[in-house]
Amino acid sequence: xxxxxxxxxxxxxxxxxxxxxxxxxxxxxxxxxxxxxxxxxxxxxxxxxxxxxxxxxxxxxxxxxxxxxxxxxxxxxxxxxxxxxxxxxxxxxxxxxxxxxxxxxxxxxxxxxxxxxxxxxxxxxxxxxxxxxxxxxxxxxxxxxxxxxxxxxxxxxxxxxxxxxxxxxxxxxxxxxxxxxxxxxxxxxxxxxxxxxxxxxxxxxxxxxxxxxxxxxxxxxxxxxxxxxxxxxxxxxxxxxxxxxxxxxxxxxxxxxxxxxxxxxxxxxxxxxxxxxxxxxxxxxxxxxxxxxxxxxxxxxxxxxxxxxxxxxxxxxxxxxxxxxxxxxxxxxxxxxxxxxxxxxxxxxxxxxxxxxxxxxxxxxxxxxxxxxxxxxxxxxxxxxxxxxxxxxxxxxxxxxxxxxxxxxxxxxxxxxxxxxxxxxxxxxxxxxxxxxxxxxxxxxxxxxxxxxxxxxxxxxxxxxxxxxxxxxxxxxxxxxxxxxxxxxxxxxxxxxxxxxxxxxxxxxxxxxxxxxxxxxxxxxxxxxxxxxxxxxxxxxxxxxxxxxxxxxxxxxxxxxxxxxxxxxxxxxxxxxxxxxxxxxxxxxxxxxxxxxxxxxxxxxxxxxxxxxxxxxxxxxxxxxxxxxxxxxxxxxxxxxxxxxxxxxxxxx
Amino acid sequence: xxxxxxxxxxxxxxxxxxxxxxxxxxxxxxxxxxxxxxxxxxxxxxxxxxxxxxxxxxxxxxxxxxxxxxxxxxxxxxxxxxxxxxxxxxxxxxxxxxxxxxxxxxxxxxxxxxxxxxxxxxxxxxxxxxxxxxxxxxxxxxxxxxxxxxxxxxxxxxxxxxxxxxxxxxxxxxxxxxxxxxxxxxxxxxxxxxxxxxxxxxxxxxxxxxxxxxxxxxxxxxxxxxxxxxxxxxxxxxxxxxxxxxxxxxxxxxxxxxxx
Ligand code: SF4
Numbered sequence: 001x002x003x004x005x006x007x008x009x010x011x012x013x014x015x016x017x018x019x020x021x022x023x024x025x026x027x028x029x030x031x032x033x034x035x036x037x038x039x040x041x042x043x044x045x046x047x048x049x050x051x052x053x054x055x056x057x058x059x060x061x062x063x064x065x066x067x068x069x070x071x072x073x074x075x076x077x078x079x080x081x082x083x084x085x086x087x088x089x090x091x092x093x094x095x096x097x098x099x100x101x102x103x104x105x106x107x108x109x110x111x112x113x114x115x116x117x118x119x120x121x122x123x124x125x126x127x128x129x130x131x132x133x134x135x136x137x138x139x140x141x142x143x144x145x146x147x148x149x150x151x152x153x154x155x156x157x158x159x160x161x162x163x164x165x166x167x168x169x170x171x172x173x174x175x176x177x178x179x180x181x182x183x184x185x186x187x188x189x190x191x192x193x194x195x196x197x198x199x200x201x202x203x204x205x206x207x208x209x210x211x212x213x214x215x216x217x218x219x220x221x222x223x224x225x226x227x228x229x230x231x232x233x234x235x236x237x238x239x240x241x242x243x244x245x246x247x248x249x250x251x252x253x254x255x256x257x258x259x260x261x262x263x264x265x266x267x268x269x270x271x272x273x274x275x276x277x278x279x280x281x282x283x284x285x286x287x288x289x290x291x292x293x294x295x296x297x298x299x300x301x302x303x304x305x306x307x308x309x310x311x312x313x314x315x316x317x318x319x320x321x322x323x324x325x326x327x328x329x330x331x332x333x334x335x336x337x338x339x340x341x342x343x344x345x346x347x348x349x350x351x352x353x354x355x356x357x358x359x360x361x362x363x364x365x366x367x368x369x370x371x372x373x374x375x376x377x378x379x380x381x382x383x384x385x386x387x388x389x390x391x392x393x394x395x396x397x398x399x400x401x402x403x404x405x406x407x408x409x410x411x412x413x414x415x416x417x418x419x420x421x422x423x424x425x426x427x428x429x430x431x432x433x434x435x436x437x438x439x440x441x442x443x444x445x446x447x448x449x450x451x452x453x454x455x456x457x458x459x460x461x462x463x464x465x466x467x468x469x470x471x472x473x474x475x476x477x478x479x480x481x482x483x484x485x486x487x488x489x490x491x492x493x494x495x496x497x498x499x500x501x502x503x504x505x506x507x508x509x510x511x512x513x514x515x516x517x518x519x520x521x522x523x524x525x526x527x528x529x530x531x532x533x534x535x536x537x538x539x540x541x542x543x544x545x546x547x548x549x550x551x552x553x554x555x556x557x558x559x560x561x562x563x564x565x566x567x568x569x570x571x572x573x574x575x576x577x578x579x580x581x582x583x584x585x586x587x588x589x590x591x592x593x594x595x596x597x598x599x600x601x602x603x604x605x606x607x608x609x610x611x612x613x614x615x616x617x618x619x620x621x622x623x624x625x626x627x628x629x630x631x632x633x634x635x636x637x638x639x640x641x642x643x644x645x646x647x648x649x650x651x652x653x
Numbered sequence: 654x655x656x657x658x659x660x661x662x663x664x665x666x667x668x669x670x671x672x673x674x675x676x677x678x679x680x681x682x683x684x685x686x687x688x689x690x691x692x693x694x695x696x697x698x699x700x701x702x703x704x705x706x707x708x709x710x711x712x713x714x715x716x717x718x719x720x721x722x723x724x725x726x727x728x729x730x731x732x733x734x735x736x737x738x739x740x741x742x743x744x745x746x747x748x749x750x751x752x753x754x755x756x757x758x759x760x761x762x763x764x765x766x767x768x769x770x771x772x773x774x775x776x777x778x779x780x781x782x783x784x785x786x787x788x789x790x791x792x793x794x795x796x797x798x799x800x801x802x803x804x805x806x807x808x809x810x811x812x813x814x815x816x817x818x819x820x821x822x823x824x825x826x827x828x829x830x831x832x833x834x835x836x837x838x839x840x841x842x843x844x845x846x847x848x849x850x851x852x853x854x855x856x857x858x859x860x861x862x863x864x865x866x867x868x869x870x871x872x873x874x875x876x877x878x879x880x881x882x883x884x885x886x887x888x889x890x891x892x893x894x895x896x897x898x899x900x901x902x903x904x905x906x907x908x909x910x911x912x913x
Contacts, residue, residue: 013716018674306686339689
């Protein structure tokens, strides 16, 4: 085995943040290169500081290294300065542990968490000295595979990936290792051989064994090219998170990364049923980690890592059964060690007073600001997206936050949602202004930051049929908000670039033809598309035009019910007719309760796989909100009463 | 009545190998975490975001290695009481003696704590106390004879005007007073090794700046700090001697001493 370190070391003093490339993290696997093992290179196709904290990658990295027949290293996309040096000196992509060239691994396994990293995936494969197109790879080349949320529509990357894993990777990683090990042991024959073996594993999709049939621009179907390949590839789901207490040795980086703290995943899946949220739809059902396991993982993790902050992660942590008890346990344990204060962080708060009570318990001394995600500005709109937060809930939450001493509140919203009207958009500004007024009525120097993102419809959601707003329309809505809040003291508006939203839209629901667009953008130098200084929408629109593909047709067009979707041959368990019904309900402004605490409506996520929710308590949480166990009839009229009762509030500043 | 001053301990450590690519900020975070890993509580600052009070000497440039780095840290009064009993004082002394080994075990490869000692009350901070550093600097793209000539010229120069950019403004100053001693030590695999004793105050000169003075065509390879010096009453001493390291004397290879 070779190492690039002697060639890399003299380059490092001249690049930005060289610590990105040295490894040495506590928790890094010490398993040395060994040709008898199946070797995985886990790659996050963005910078080290974004990729290192990724929990999915870390979990699989650790599990692979625990297998007797596998080992794993990690790699991240080199920043443009190092890439230029690598290309001029002929240095390949390398692992950070042993600085082994990437093409000496058996598998290059990418984590795909965002569409705008696709061009980086191609760049990493190319830097690994591996042909970017699957068809051009020979037996000696590594297998290029991917997992992560974006793989629920892997079609834009179909020409570049040998295999794709759908769903939880904890179990399938051992199965893939076995298949690749056999392929190696028999002398690495034709790649089709290993492709076929992989396609027999549940949850593994091999794009080259399927073909897409078109009728003009329209997709007719994507179907297997052989009889012995499954027509539909089903996702993998780990039934009990308690069986997988990973990462046990979370990586502790030497240099600053985006989430520089301990993370413990408290549950996976979410059945709140927000219709825009792909993560919630594809990770069903809810699987809670046993509370005592959470507490042990936190205590051990803090002790081992020396971190003084732990984040309890999930899609909605306040919904964890008995969360207040768990938090108390953690802070008690931390006090026992006597090594300074420990902060418990929740990724986002539930929009109600309970969420704030919880936050008060957590953040003792640090009053940095609280974040809520109402997602839409009016009750009508929130019924459409099934995020059933009443204005009352938000004002109670914000009120409680000010009471507890917070001065800064951050609110997350989406714009460009189905059937959104200008009054709906302006409702965002209204909410923000009312929150500021509430704070002022308490004599606080209240400030509210409003973060607005453009909505991108995602596969396997009820909104997968919706035509995304054009970037001009999104910009118009942002301008409306900007004008409306310009003179509103205390309201700070931030927004996501609508042009980046368009590029995401091209990839999100694209078919195989989009692969050529991604390749063009990459060849034109379009890497690091998540970074505004490197993003240029013209590269995307020019590539679409060059390929004769129509942006309107791909992004802005409403799909109809009987139309073939590029991901129809893949399954997250969800019945397509359930999703369609939910889409119709959305347009009728009809909400849907959380099936964790109310009867199952058979979306397919449990029923199809013979699994079920695993929750410690079948009762809705204390202060239950968002459409569960409460009268929602008053949704729209509440704020007037609420504000009327607060002196000094009710008028916008 | 002001609160009693907490016990401050001075540590010496080495930074070698791959970890030398981390930044100074990164290092402070690593040390903080190491104290929590060995469960030795530190005194925290007051305020909005309480932090342990670690203060370092002069920041080591990223990519340079060192045998002589230092930091001071205040211990939590709970383990270092202001007026300790005899038993408490003995326990604290043992704790401090054990800390270098314990911290080294918690730190990544390449970072090792080599000594620790309580600081006399009233000691000046490292930042104030350090007056000069000794470096080993690898010069690239230059032959030994050529390097010796260039060093001679620097040492012989009565003045060395040097242009620097600070906050977007160019200014020129004489850096000759900062060049205390230069000694070419002989060839390395890739270039020539130079030992340089450079002042940090009142005038300062960094290794990369010295290499620029030697000529635009000279490249810079490995940079290693061997000492940081304090000057007290005209006497030079290290902030804390390494427990087991004797002062480096003669090195191998041809040397040419060029005192200023
Ligand atoms: S199958 Fe039923 S219980 Fe399971 S997630 Fe779907 S609706 Fe909920």
